[in-house]
Amino acid sequence: MVMKKKSVPEWLNSPLWYSKPPDDRPISHYNTKTLRPDSSPPPPPSPPPSPPPPSPPPSPPPLSKSPSLPALLGSERSDLPSGEPSPCRPWLEEEPRDSELLVDFRITVRVTLHVVAAPSEQLLLGYFPLDHTLWALELEKKMKQYNKLKDDLLLNPSEITRRMEASAATKTEELANENIGLLSRSEIKHEDHPLSLSKTSVWNQYFQEAEILEQIDRDVKRTHPEMDFFCGDSPIAKTNQEALRRILIIFTKLNPSIKYVQGMHEVVAPLFYVFRNDLDGTNATFAEADTFFCFAELLNIFRDNFCKQLDNSVVGIQSKMEKLSQLLKRHDEELWRHLEVITKVIYLQVSPQLYAFRWISILLMREFNLTECLHIWDVLLSDPEGPQETLLRICCAMLILVRRRLLAGDFIANLKLLQNFPNTNISHILHIANKLRGPTVD
């Protein structure tokens, strides 16, 4: 694919950003198609990206890691000047500025409300084909798919059995005629009765999933209690909660390997919020279907974090936390030593397991408010190094940002601080994270 470069967009030239000339970085680590850059951040929406081959929609349910993932909207990236002195962490002394957003979009969730419409996100999550004209069609198609999924998976067993019979014989005529008399008994097919203990029974599966469904219910009710959009008694909140519930249930049923893990609701919530409040009214109606598919894509990337069996393996969440530790050690040895060695309490040190688990598994949703989170996700997903690496870098940056307080605190104070991360300027964090870029830790 030909990568057409666009000249530096206006907004990049503003004094907020680094004024150094942009450095061109070879884009793909992934063999995907590249595109003309789409500058989705503010001001006027740029012309839609030129049509490349549309990325195949993630169907059927994105169980496997779809290779079609990112449609790279290649672009330039303003790189940091390389001549910066590395020790003494000079970036901390610099004035915090807006982070160098990687204009290198691959897949991303969009940055909040002041940004252009939802299409950019859907694009970025590889959800939309890159041809602008196909979007409407795609939306329709996805909506149908979603409705079908709802139909298939959200039924309770009574309805399922009824449907199975309806396709069989029609005995309803007889029932209507029978006014008086002994009711006729009919055979049950396939041993499917409510108390059945057999694995193939619809009822049995229903009861086994009931526990997970209860968990989903509870989590949905607790999503974002500070936002009226989700919480409270208003009918809007209720419908939104219902939508979230449905999305999570369908996802759970389609992915029996990872099922439902507490925290997934945190990831769906901002997606749904953004799609629902879409500036362009038409897209809002498709919000639920879109959220579902984008959520599935997103989780696909981070799938390994949620799989229990992989917890202790090389790709699981334990190893991620190990990597975080190594990253911190590499960039800020003093802090690392302080956290892991000096402030030990018996054999408990302030290791990533204690605070970073939540950071990594829920993609930092709980540490920041909604708008900040979306900003982070944007960066996360548009980084050429890959979302996993970027996430670790951001976590490392968060640690480095509060290093003064950490160095001054003991085990308990540090733990408290890290588990209730203080409000900080997101741009600053991202800025630092950017600086931490480098050869990946082995």
Added chain:
Amino acid sequence: MVLVLAIGDLHIPHRAADLPLKFKSMLVPGKIQHILCTGNLCIKEVHEYLKSLCPDLHITRGEYDEDARYPENKTLTIGQFKLGLCHGHQIVPWGDLDSLAMLQRQLDVDILVTGHTHQFKAYKHEGGVVINPGSATGAYSSITYDVNPSFVLMDIDGLRVVVYVYELIDGEVKVDKIDFKKTAATQSAH
């Protein structure tokens, strides 16, 4: 989708020691939302057991029940249906459908659950449906010794009820089902 268990005439410990094992393995807590018990349990332990299956338990008094506080009749509404419960030894002749229909009109219910005869029956007349879950332990009755253990599970879903009949025949559990709808016609002018 509400699951209602109709069970009764266990006669534990006088005429039977316990429920058949195959029934017991199927009756696990967490699946059933209501239990309608026709009576003749007879002792408190059986009451506790049923209570453990489902907290919403309704019992009417059978002639051999040791707890005298159970009512003679009970009515409740589940979904769109009104259900009535009565042991049945009060209705003479025992098991006579016309007399039971009288009771049904009296209680003004769509589905009447009675027992005492230890024989499963599901009968429809203009006033509604009468269901007799039989005896869950297969205890002998005042009428006959030849009794198959049986009970009934109703799945109430809107205006439709699916009645699953569980019977133990020759040591095997046999499940049948009966389907009926509540239409405007069956609702007599009350």
